[in-house]
Amino acid sequence: MPHCTPEDLGLAALGEPLADDEAAHLADCAACRGEVARLRRVVDALAVPELAAPGPAVAPPPGLWAGIAAATGVAAAPRADVVAASAPAAGPVPDVVPEPLPAPLPAEPAGPMAPVVPLRSRRSRLLLAAAAALVAGLGIGAGAVALATRGDDGVPVAATVLDPLDGSDASGRAEVVERADGTRVLQVELSAGAPTEGYYEAWLLDESVSGLIPLGVVRAGTEEFELPAGLDLGEYPVVDVSVEPLDGDPAHSGVSVARGLLDA
Numbered sequence: 441m442p443h444c445t446p447e448d449l450g451l452a453a454l455g456e457p458l459a460d461d462e463a464a465h466l467a468d469c470a471a472c473r474g475e476v477a478r479l480r481r482v483v484d485a486l487a488v489p490e491l492a493a494p495g496p497a498v499a500p501p502p503g504l505w506a507g508i509a510a511a512t513g514v515a516a517a518p519r520a521d522v523v524a525a526s527a528p529a530a531g532p533v534p535d536v537v538p539e540p541l542p543a544p545l546p547a548e549p550a551g552p553m554a555p556v557v558p559l560r561s562r563r564s565r566l567l568l569a570a571a572a573a574l575v576a577g578l579g580i581g582a583g584a585v586a587l588a589t590r591g592d593d594g595v596p597v598a599a600t601v602l603d604p605l606d607g608s609d610a611s612g613r614a615e616v617v618e619r620a621d622g623t624r625v626l627q628v629e630l631s632a633g634a635p636t637e638g639y640y641e642a643w644l645l646d647e648s649v650s651g652l653i654p655l656g657v658v659r660a661g662t663e664e665f666e667l668p669a670g671l672d673l674g675e676y677p678v679v680d681v682s683v684e685p686l687d688g689d690p691a692h693s694g695v696s697v698a699r700g701l702l703d704a
């Protein structure tokens with residue numbers, strides 16, 4: 441099961457239900473749940489009133505159903521008590537009573553069709569879709585995850601748990617995935633507090649911990665690193681996460697916080 445898409449993460453952050461598969465993945469995946477929690481903070485920061493706790497549905501304006509029924513030939517009509525139950529306790533009904541539609545309309549009616557669902561609900565769904573994309577976009581813009589580029593999930597070829605080292609709080613999981621085009625990426629799911637100074641960096645080491653290949657900066661969450669073509673994972677099977685000081689020295693600091701051996 442691949443990670444949730446940015447849109448699904450956005451929807452989850454907005455409190456929207458996900459499809460069963462996505463919801464099951466989210467329940468199991470610390471990285472995705474962490475991302476939802478982070479996006480949730482973005483949502484809270486935006487404080488868009490429309491995205492706050494869902495309000496009551498608004499009853500469709502009078503005459504709407506007659507127009508729909510005339511256009512579609514549907515004989516049934518919604519029960520009055522259902523319509524009344526969906527109406528807000530107070531407040532005016534939206535002032536958008538459509539003109540009665542001429543009946544019957546051709547199969548492809550010109551112009552906007554009368555909405556079948558209550559206006560508020562339809563508007564909220566559209567807002568949610570836009571907001572989910574916005575939230576996901578903001579999240580990625582903030583530089584947190586590399587989920588956006590995950591169109592091709594590839595085939596896992598090796599994986600390892602990242603165990604904490606020397607009493608650190610960092611842990612996680614790493615997986616090497618081979619794409620359809622033959623490139624390989626290392627996906628690192630890191631759970632760790634922000635380092636007191638410097639930053640985390642991911643490496644591949646040989647088993648004697650004397651040869652190493654720097655992969656790049658890694659933050660808590662999920663990051664992907666494309667592996668150099670031709671790299672022999674049998675030679676560099678150790679995934680290492682270090683804390684690096686901001687000293688301009690590209691060498692490994694010698695301070696590793698989590699490590700695992702790929703089971704290639």
Ligand SMILES: [Zn+2]
Pocket residue numbers: 442443444465469470471472
């Ligand atoms: Zn996930």
